[in-house]
Amino acid sequence: MSEIAPIDQLPGGLESGLEAVLMVADTPVSSARLAEIFEVPVPRIAAALESLASEYDSRDRPRGFELRRVASGWRFYSRADYADFVSSYVLDGQTARLSQAALETLAVIAYRQPVSRGRISAIRGVNVDSVVRTLLTRGLITEYPEMGDGGATLYQTTEYFLERLGLGSLEELPALSPYLPGVADLESLDSATYDD
């Protein structure tokens, strides 16, 4: 790992490469993971991250974002100084209710968990990326600890979801069969129809 890594041959080098990955990372990324991605040793990653973080903080103009290290790794955050503006953006147009699309997606996750976004999309017939994000933000679902086939992120419902629905556990979710007229063997039918 000591010779020139692929990333060193690109304009901007490792620092820009790190910016690219972190810009789209949904959860904090550990230096170990970044070291794998860029094929450079962890200490070099750590040094580059520290240098980026202080560049954002201490330039003549502090950036609107900061790179922070939290328990599990590094992530971009908006800078606290601008929280007022960020809040007014976040609150603008927010509703307290879940859309029909969000409810349907939540229902699929509740009854099919753990389940990937791809599978939910296949079942609902539409792209569900933004709805899944809303449900995550609302704390109704969370990522399942293990990856699905092909490294897909799986989702499951949370304790908070059960609370809001007034249930003690997932077993208390009502069975679906009464609502599905004429479908005797739902389980097998389901897997036959939707497995993708």
Next chain:
Amino acid sequence: MSEIAPIDQLPGGLESGLEAVLMVADTPVSSARLAEIFEVPVPRIAAALESLASEYDSRDRPRGFELRRVASGWRFYSRADYADFVSSYVLDGQTARLSQAALETLAVIAYRQPVSRGRISAIRGVNVDSVVRTLLTRGLITEYPEMGDGGATLYQTTEYFLERLGLGSLEELPALSPYLPGVADLESLDSATYDD
């Protein structure tokens, strides 16, 4: 709005403020909306965004991210140069290619929307049911709210379609007419038909 806005009193000023808001946005944000949030005129917002975008591009070190205008607004993207590293971090369907059949169907919908499956079939000369389903699942098209003649479902492209293709609006689609060779009369017709 001409006196000093609140954002001007913060370190970093408007540019950093914009960075902070765009950092939490998960859809493109229009300059009009940003103008409301920061209480400054739209042209000033537009100028600041342009200046940020070119700063990221043309610094001695190009940033790993870029600020781009797509669909109805502005948004942070990872820079294409680092695509290999980014995709080794994010595993999802984004890079999955579209088949030739899917692209042709998408083209017909993009230029003829809202349009029924029957009409698409007529133009492409083949049955398009399954391809339309794929495009729906990918979120590139959606059902048009109203029915067509004889109760046929009509389809249109989505905002995501514009985002995914990096287009500002449907007007940026190239005119169809240059592709029709040597038919002068059709040429003039095209402008009447397709540029709507």
Next chain:
Amino acid sequence: MSTMLSEDQRGQTATGAPDSSPETGQGKPAGGFRLALANFNGPFDVLLHLITKRELDITEVALAEVTDEFIAYLRELQQRSLEAGSDGMKVLDETTEFLVVASTLLDLKAARLLPRGEMADEEDFELLEARDLLFARLLQYKAFKHAAAFLGERYETEGSRRPREVALEPEFAALLPELIFSIGPERFAKIAAGVLAPKPEPITEVGLDHLHGANVTIAAEAEAIAELLAAHGAMDFTALVADAAEHLVVVVRFLALLEMFRQKVISFEQHDPLGPLQISLAGESDFDADAVLDDYEGKGEVDHE
């Protein structure tokens, strides 16, 4: 036209290559033309490819010239469907799609084989319409294929960038208004059942859509023209097709003009050399729609319309 070929090869559509194509391996003697089956998007795609291969412009090509190859392709398609033993519906569907085009091509070829003058006028005319409709469809298809290439390129290059789409930072998520979610397990289960219930498969029709596209007929367009001329006096062709919603209407209106001229319903006038042709009602006779109906409506195989 040469760009079509390169596109076909770039995308995974058509790689039918003359001579040494190994794709099908159907045991045909080497050197014969073969197409990579299943790589084509239907009859227009095949036809366009055959035309491209001969480096003919579709605005000039006599389609009859590519008929044999097209029919051969259709035969192989059937053969392969049989071998694959795939479901009958799909085979039938595909075959009807190709038959529309094939029968038109055969008509054109037959017309070329006949000595001039042996065919009745109406048949000539039917053929003209059949060919022009096919041209119009091919042109349209080609235009969309090019547009698809543009979209494909954008899709590819844009795929190398990713938007930032991350979940809201917890501090800001905490600001969101308290969720109203008082739906109860029963209603929630109902919603789930609604979503998870197997959807009725969309009816697998034997695709007839390609047979009945927009309802464009010479009779109807002639009527539209007569109305326009009655209302506006003399008009040029561009004005006459200004309201046409698709190419097919333009083509059919053009054919209707010829028919109307033949019946002396309209007259053409050109004021200066190369100037626009002015079309006006001749007043000598009324348009006989029935004659046209008789001429064209029975022509099932070209009546995509």
